[in-house]
Amino acid sequence: MLLFFWTGVLYSQNIKVIYMNKNSKFTTFQEDLFITKNNIVSIRDSITINTFDEKNSMNNNQAIFFTKDKLYKIFYYKNNPNKTIIKDYIGDTIYFVEDDIPVIKWSTNYNETKNIAGFLCNKATAEFRGSKITAFYTKDLKYNTGPFKFYGLDGLILEISENENLEYNSWVAIKVDTNYKNDYKIPEIKESIKIKLRDFLEIKEKKKEEDFDKIVSKAPAGTIITRHKIKRNEIEKIYEWE
Template sequence: MKNTILLISLLASSFIFSQQIHVRYLKVLSSFTTTHEDLYIKDNQVLSIQDSVIVQNKLTGDWTMAVNLDHGRKPSKEYFVSDLNNDVEKNFFFTSSIDGRGFFIYDKVPKVNWVIDEKQTKKIAGYTCYKATGVFRGTNITAYFTKKLPYSAGPFKFYGLPGLILEIKPDNMDHEIWKAESVDKDDQSKIVYKPQFLNKDKISLKEHVVAKEERMNKIFAKVTNSISSSMGAHVKNNQRFTVEQKYEWEDNEAN
């Protein structure tokens, strides 16, 4: 009898992992804009695609500052490629665009030291989710994950919990927030999980961060110049408006 139960459990587990999971997240980009991110999981492979379609805030009817000042150029789709694992570090490959130039970047992301509180729960997309907290690259974050979907994955570069992350947000920001709107456990989309992006320049994460911040500093300079000097306003350089506030090499440089 025990052997039969074990066999049924193994078959059920095999069936779950052979299906393709699709989670659609609403992502809050800023106080003014939102977009969507689609996460796909199948056979130990993970692909997350952040949409290029940005929804404008109806109250302002305007794009974010960065988009306005980048010659009206809208964001491109961004891809995050990885595999399922629960190691202390995880290999990510992701795309990015800076001033119209496309990049393909390798990133080794350390696992968050999660603290789980199973007394704190909420329903998200029909699933009971448990609260977890931790620090991700210098930012205190709160996540909600479900054990009903046993995948150590989530949107963007988040992973490391004993279940799929359906909501995650920084504790001190009103943006960089992801929340699942829907979950399809038997998605039939044709997904290429290991895209090559041969038309994009391959660079290191550090090179990408430097290039991105140089571009943002030019934008900040435009903002400062456009503000009347009588207002006494100034926009600081090297501000990071993302959940990634401090990278691993910066810890090493500080020591």
């Protein structure tokens, strides 16, 4: 996943941060954050690090089903901290999605600190699109950003976790390189295929329904299949229009 942030500030050094993003109980992604000049780019790898424990799952009498969709690198372009254009995919179709990210109201009145990747970090908490989150940020690196869509603290965010879902939805920095040589080319936004986030999510949900209908159509005659609406488990659980 690639995140692009333009904050209007000219940075004097190139920085690369490697995060481990625990996306679910069974998958972890590597996400690389690059800070160069007045641009910030974050890349979440399209390859998952599988953490599925089949033996443990079977002992708990769980039935696990995976869909084998293509995984792409997703780009996030930000002209200001809370205005994002996302290059995302539904199937093989590319979309440039406009996302007005809400202001994150951080609470920073905590004494708790933590050392992450060699940097002393301070604690902060907030609510982000329906998830209560905890962040650790370092004032030694004065960058108003972090992994994924997170921003708004007085220093670089090196860790994010969801308070009520400790098994996943977390980002932890494992390495910070403050002398990174920039060699990444930022791809262009295609204005002709822009779409609002709300419309994109509706198209995505419709595609899921179509895929489900295809599976049902191949089931043996007489098979009863019920589809239940699953509660969102991602970090973004509730959007502003819901």
